Amino acid sequence: MSIVRDLGDVPETPHPFLRGVGMRVLYSRRDDGGDLTCFVVRCPTGSEIEEHIHEEMDVIYVLRGRASMWVEDRGVFPLRPGVFVVVPPGLRHRTFDVEKELIVYDVFAPPMF
Numbered sequence: 001m002s003i004v005r006d007l008g009d010v011p012e013t014p015h016p017f018l019r020g021v022g023m024r025v026l027y028s029r030r031d032d033g034g035d036l037t038c039f040v041v042r043c044p045t046g047s048e049i050e051e052h053i054h055e056e057m058d059v060i061y062v063l064r065g066r067a068s069m070w071v072e073d074r075g076v077f078p079l080r081p082g083v084f085v086v087v088p089p090g091l092r093h094r095t096f097d098v099e100k101e102l103i104v105y106d107v108f109a110p111p112m113f
Contacts, residue, residue, distance in 0.1 A: 012024050021041060021043050036110065037109075043095065048095065053092050054089060057108065057109050060086075064100075067095055069096075071091055072092040
């Protein structure tokens, strides 16, 4: 079954464990029986995503904003529109110094939820 969703029709919900961070779930195993999880994440200016590890591959594409990211095998690099990041399972990473509200398209495979 194909799915078409308009981001404007998807309500933003608080991230389950990141204070102040919002997310709009576009596709998930929980809601759609999917093989991956896709969502758009919004990190307000001044926010931070603490160092963490996923069991899933995390694929990130920056749509808007400006911040810094650290991935344990790459070091620190800028996040700005057009930057594409793949974080393999098991690598520590974090996002910090959000200078301008950050909007990213985020995909987890296998699905996070």
